Amino acid sequence: MLELKSITKKFANKVVLNSVNLRLQRSQILFVLGRSGVGKSVLLKTIVGLIPQDRGEVWINGEKTDPLNEEKMVTVRQKCGLVFQMPALLDSLTLQENLEFGLEGNQKSGLRKYLDWVQLSEGVLSRYPSEVSFGTQKKVSVVRTLLREPQFILFDEPTTGLDPVSREVTNQMIRNVVKESETGCVVVSHDIQSAIELANSIMLLDEGRVVFEGTPEAFRNSDQGLIRSFCKGMVVLDA
């Protein structure tokens, strides 16, 4: 289980996360929604210790993490993968080299399957990141994380900037990884439609706090102002 206990993070007197709690079991999908700049990416980065929290604790499978101990964080990051908002591929390596970078021999076996999941052909892997589209880079960065087979995966806006087809592919990929490997997924997204389709629970952040947490139905039926305007966005998207 992945558990955050009152995580608080300030940047230069600006409170970005204010006592945020979160619980996620394996095989569950949690969508985190919120306006841009509310601190969603910061939240994911604190979980894997890229940004140390000011206060609060992160527990993974009953073990408390220590973001200041880089060596211990290595094992935490094996259990809990993060797919960045931007693809963050190493641009001096080909896509193939990016996928294999730092990987152990036995971890390469799933490559075919994962490429299939995101609908990437192997032919493209000999290219460099700068030679392929943003969408392809993003898919490669997803596969890079899948190959390590973590127990939890944090996706930071996996469908933002993708076309509707790739968005559907990405959603299906998340379903697959949950079903096949019992992975627990935290998905940060602006895509209400996908959230309602996929999520077991939805969490809404505003001004550093969790202002809603519950099932997709409860989310849709809520009469909170912010949630209504989020859902209105969805209706417009549908039209």
Next chain:
Amino acid sequence: MRALGNWAIREWGQLAYPTGLFWASIVGLLKSLTRASLRGKEITKQIYECAVMSLPVIAFSLGIVSLMSVLEFSWHMKVVLKQDALVPGFSLILTIREVAPVVTAMLLASRVGASISAEMGVMKITEQLDQLKLLAVSEVDYLLIPRWIGCIVANVTLTLISIAIAGIVTVFIAARWMGYQPAEFYNSLLLFTTGHDLEGALLKALCFGTLIPFVSASYGLRCAQGSQGVGDAATQAVARSSLLIIISDLLINSIWWMP
């Protein structure tokens, strides 16, 4: 006075981070030597980038500088002493001790230093450095050690090549305009220059070749957000490396050649 003190402390503090990187690299290098896991491909690429790509501009600059120095010395000597017999020897010892190591390092700092800090800066703002952490690959092992080795190899070979070029230019001028025979010139050279000078030049090359990647990386790795941040990091890297090259040149001179 107090302001000066504060300034000195601040500048000194700037050195803490590159020094930390340096120790981390020593440790990383020792570890990878014992594991025989140095990144051969990456190192070769860095040597190529640093040495081969910088060769033309450095060869050209050093040729011109040694030409100027012989002609200039010669003019002065003729005015004062009415003869310029010792000029090629003087000129060459200046080149070996000072001009070749410092000019090479300065040019390398502006070329390679800027590129190291900009590359690392871009990696930082595009979260590639964060990604390295997630992959449990240390930035020191992956980025810094290959560049360090590249810079050392580049700086040492380029310094030696610079000395050779300066030697050839000096011989040519001496033979063409000052009526020396090459053998005669060689003897006058040995009057002044010793192995100690050459060792000093190599020491400088090693020292500057270390200084450039670590100072540059320290600005790149701590780069601020945005393209502005990357630009600043590159500027700072070149400015600081150049300043430190001059300061350490002074230090080495005072240790190596002072009686």
